[in-house]
Amino acid sequence: MTRQYLQCGRFGFDLARRPLVMGILNVTPDSFSDGGRHHALEFALEGAERMIRDGADIIDIGGESTRPGSPSVPVEEELRRVMPVIYALRELGVPLSIDTCKPAVMREAIIAGADMINDINGFRAPGALEAVRDSDCGLCVMHMQGTPQDMQAHPGYADVIGEVIAFLRERVNALTAAGIAGERVTIDPGFGFGKTVEHNYALLRSISKMQKELGLPVLAGLSRKSMIGAVTGRPVEQRLAGSLAGALAAVAQGARIVRVHDVAETVDALKVWQAATTNNEMTSEN
């Protein structure tokens, strides 16, 4: 059975009730309206408040872009980007997830009150397990082949589903061996991280199998990604409809959390999906 409870720092989620929406909050310079840090903070706060009004269950704060080809950011710079945002958002009543691979950022974020650590590197960096071990923050363990700099050069697998599941199993075992409770853990196939379009869709069709084999809730992130563009022929700013279909496909496979840019639209799509597939909670009044 897939674990249905997720401990997420100050918060706890019953994942059996409905799928959760994780809203993406990028705090990288290219996502600011101008270069100034003060404006960056205002921009982040406005973005987070809008996502919360729109129904986001978790806000995922990222200070280092991990899109294919993105350079890695020095730890001091990532801290300068992310820490003020955690302090500004931590009393908004919504769990804060920090998208980072760096143990030093994980530690500082947890001290500042972050509720979840989302690591595209699957807590493989030296010191990553130790950084999250003695807290109750939620964790997302993601699969990636290569690094963001080189991962799309030559993605290759003999058996993509088997290899991604084996990788996630090994990482979850490492977390468990470090003494980390399973109720803190989610797993993620890592769409677009060292995968061809065919690999990505094969993984999308295998979420249910992955969840059954590992017994842990799947978090799926495919919002606006090239796998949506490859099928629709659309540039990144025109991938909303494709991304909504991708989120629903993931949820149909049993994904418990979807990581998205377009929170309002995804929440609506999931409400209709819920009404169409279950008997309870048909209206917002009950």
Ligand code: PT1
């Ligand atoms: C993800 C994810 C993430 N994606 C989790 N965290 C990104 N847990 C950042 C493209 O192909 O899926 N899960 N953090 C963003 N990364 C990408 C990768 C963005 C590929 C775009 C592409 O277009």
